[in-house]
Amino acid sequence: HRNSDVAGTDMVLVRRTPRPRPRIMGILNVTPDSFSDGGRWNTVDDAVAHAALLHEQGADLIDVGGESTRPGAERISPDEEQQRVIPVVRALADRGIQISIDTVNSATAVAAVEAGATIVNDVSGGLADDEMFRTIAGLDVDYIVSHWRGHSANMDELARYNEVVGDVRTEIQRRVAELIIWGVDEKRIIVDPGLGFAKTAEHNWKLLGNIDRLESLGFPVLIGASRKRFLGGLLPDDATPVDRDPATAIVSALAAQAGVWGVRVHDVESTRAALAVWTAWETGATA
Numbered sequence: 001h002r003n004s005d006v007a008g009t010d011m012v013l014v015r016r017t018p019r020p021r022p023r024i025m026g027i028l029n030v031t032p033d034s035f036s037d038g039g040r041w042n043t044v045d046d047a048v049a050h051a052a053l054l055h056e057q058g059a060d061l062i063d064v065g066g067e068s069t070r071p072g073a074e075r076i077s078p079d080e081e082q083q084r085v086i087p088v089v090r091a092l093a094d095r096g097i098q099i100s101i102d103t104v105n106s107a108t109a110v111a112a113v114e115a116g117a118t119i120v121n122d123v124s125g126g127l128a129d130d131e132m133f134r135t136i137a138g139l140d141v142d143y144i145v146s147h148w149r150g151h152s153a154n155m156d157e158l159a160r161y162n163e164v165v166g167d168v169r170t171e172i173q174r175r176v177a178e179l180i181i182w183g184v185d186e187k188r189i190i191v192d193p194g195l196g197f198a199k200t201a202e203h204n205w206k207l208l209g210n211i212d213r214l215e216s217l218g219f220p221v222l223i224g225a226s227r228k229r230f231l232g233g234l235l236p237d238d239a240t241p242v243d244r245d246p247a248t249a250i251v252s253a254l255a256a257q258a259g260v261w262g263v264r265v266h267d268v269e270s271t272r273a274a275l276a277v278w279t280a281w282e283t284g285a286t287a
C-alpha cells in the first residue's frame, strides 16, 4: 500500500514531545580507598580540578563523598569526613557548580549545605544517623533516600529478600513515609534502589529491569550503577573497574528510557554520549 491508501492522507510522522534526559551526577570520591578512583585526589586542588573537568564534560551536578562505601571499608569519624569534603564543596560552590553531598552523617550534611551543597545524598536512607531526618527537615535541600540494610562490613549477609523489587520498594516507601512525618516536603525527595548495597548481581539486575515499579512510588529515581562489581560480572575476568564504563553508559541510556531523574557516574563523557544517542533516538533530532 502507498501510505495514502491507508488513511486517505499522507502519514504524518508524529514527533514525541521529548522527555527530559536524566541529570548526570558526576562522582567525586575524596577518599583514600574508594574502589575505583580512590586516592587520586589527595589535595583539594586535585579534587576541584577533577570536578571542574567532569562539569565541563557535561555533569549537571557533582556528588562529593568523603567516606568510601565499598564493601569492607573502615568507618571514619564525621570530623575526618568533613575535613576531606567541606573545602572541596566550598570551592566548587564558589565556581557555581551544583553539589550533592554523599554522606550518612547529619553533621556533615549541615556543614556541606552551609558550604554550598544543595542536595544531600544519603546511601543509608537515614538509617545510619537517627538525627538525619530531623536535620533534613530543617534544611532547604533535596534529599536522596537510598535503599540500605547496614554498613558495608556485613552487606552480603543482609542480601536476603522474599522478592527483591517489592521488598526494596516497600522499605524505601517506609523511609519516605517517615521523612514526611518529620515534615520533609515530598517535592524534595528523590529515591534510589541502592545498587550493590546488600544486593547480589541478580538483585541489581532485577531492580534495573523493574525501575518502573520503583517509579510507581511517585518520586524521581536516581540510579548508581557506575563501575560496580555486578557490571564486571558481564566482562572478562581481568577487566578493571574502568573497563566497566561502556556497560555503565548503556545502563545510563536504558535508565533514560525508563524515565529516571538521574544517573550517578564516574565517567561523564561516555554517559553524556549515551544520553545524546537516547535523545536523538527519542526525538529524531540531536540533543
Ligand SMILES: Nc1nc2ncc(COP(=O)(O)O)nc2c(=O)[nH]1
Residues within 6 Å of the ligand: 027, 029, 034, 035, 036, 065, 068, 069, 070, 102, 121, 122, 123, 144, 146, 192, 194, 195, 222, 223, 224, 225, 226, 264
Ligand atoms: N545515591 C547513591 N549514592 C551512592 N554513593 C556511593 C555509592 C558507592 O559507589 P562509589 O564507591 O563508586 O561511590 N553508590 C551510590 C548509589 O548507588 N546511589
